[in-house]
Amino acid sequence: MNLIEIKNTYKQYKNGVTALCDLTLSIPKGDFVFLVGASGSGKSTLIKLLYRQEKPTRGEVYVGGINVAKLRNRKVYKLRRKLGIVFQDYKLLPGMTVYENVAFALEIYGLPEREVRKKVMNAIEKVGLKEKFRSYPDQLSGGEQQRVSIARAIVNNPKILICDEPTGNLDPNTSLEIMEFINKINEEGTTIIMATHDKDIVNTYKKRVITLEKGILISDKEKGGYKTNESI
Amino acid sequence: MKAFRILIKNISDGFKSVFRNFSLSLASISCITITLILVAIAIILSENVNKFTDDIEKDVTIVVYIEKNTQQIDIDATKEKIEALRNIESITFTSKEEIRQEMSKDSDGLGTILGEYNESNNPLLDEFLVKVTDTEKIGETANRIKELPFINAVKYGEGMVEQLVKVFDVVKKITFVIVVGLVIVTAFLISNTIKITINNRKRQIEIMRLVGASNAYIKLPFFFEGIILGFLGSLIPIFLTCYGYIFLYQKLNGILFTEVITLVNPDNILFHLSIILMAIGIIVGAIGSYRAVRRHLKI
Ligand SMILES: Nc1ncnc2c1ncn2[C@@H]1O[C@H](COP(=O)(O)OP(=O)(O)OP(=O)(O)O)[C@@H](O)[C@H]1O
């Protein structure tokens, strides 16, 4: 079984909107997948199924061997410990420094202080924020905040890094910086799933591209490019 | 080791939270403090009341006067009949001669008067002194004795004792109700404090969930917060009751009004009382936070 297996999965929200329709796809270990599609096409919904923010209405979703659809609320943390998640809105805690925001994700494991410090500083250094580890989020630029959230996502060496528009609010240069960084993590062996609207990024990196339209998978290409509506 | 480190972290998070919302925490702590002071007073009162009733009960006797000129054989039979009744702890016979001598000793005036009598014309009556096991039923027992033959009259605390015991009983029940009420109010207040902490930390909880914190890890600090509030709230009451009671005890020389009614010795009560107060504080805190977590931290 692949690292991620999605079989005939439907997602219908309570208000009746069908966000995903009969989706089947598998992602092997080490893949780098771009998830593209127009606004409302179901990218975020798919990503939320992966980290069990939402449950599928029908079908099966396996992440690292865990059947996400059947996962009980109490056990969700076991799934999430395998994942690193990067959010478009960063989800940093304003009252905590960069260091504390990243350490936050490690403290739950009950590691010794020394080990936490080492891993946290390592992750902060990787994203290039070593000088600012004592800053608070509101003292950082958008790109820097996004890097903090990436540092938090990777601090525990997750098998899978899930990013929902990690460059959504950033200027092209900063976006590229972030992408370089995510690419590097992929090269180190982490599987990446990234939803994005950014044509340039998708076209530059030549990775697997999965395109959704109105909740339906319309194309899945290795080394693909960003499809515009006209080219479909 | 891991679990231990997590526990330490949870406890320290609980502490931080208490001091972060200090004004709110202070309200809860004050409420627990007031409740526990009342609990302490109630316990000290009721312990003392118990002791008083014991003391008084020990002192309560039914005096049974035997008819004049009753034969010794009938006296013995009556004694056996009384002993056979329920609720009898002990019975002793005192002859009128003994009483006469006793009374003469007690007072010179009486001595002179009684001195004019001798064994054959002693105007006093022989009597039994009866002690009962259950003071509350002393009236009933006295009536039973009265119905026996050769009994002239029966006297005891004349209802005074029964009433005193009943009043103490009512006082005990009322304090119990007040304490239970206060404990409930306090639990609600703590629950509310924790609820506000939970609401203040909605975002933090959400992110904790996302980075893979287990439910227990998320919930435990809130429990500890409640327990810490309860613990802090018990400190002042413990201090106050210990010093207050020792002071009172010394001021009153350990007795109330008369030598008959003695106060409970502080050494016998304060250690237990302190533990009870702390336990109530902690349990109330735990219940309050449990309720808040159950109702407001649905994860
Ligand atoms: N919580 C929700 N409740 C009801 N409907 C929802 C919910 N979340 C999303 N939807 C609906 O599901 C559909 C897919 O939404 P989704 O967020 O997955 O799109 P998306 O591809 O991520 O869009 P965008 O590119 O704008 O982020 C949309 O029609 C949206 O309105």
Ligand SMILES: [Mg+2]
């Ligand atoms: Mg989206």
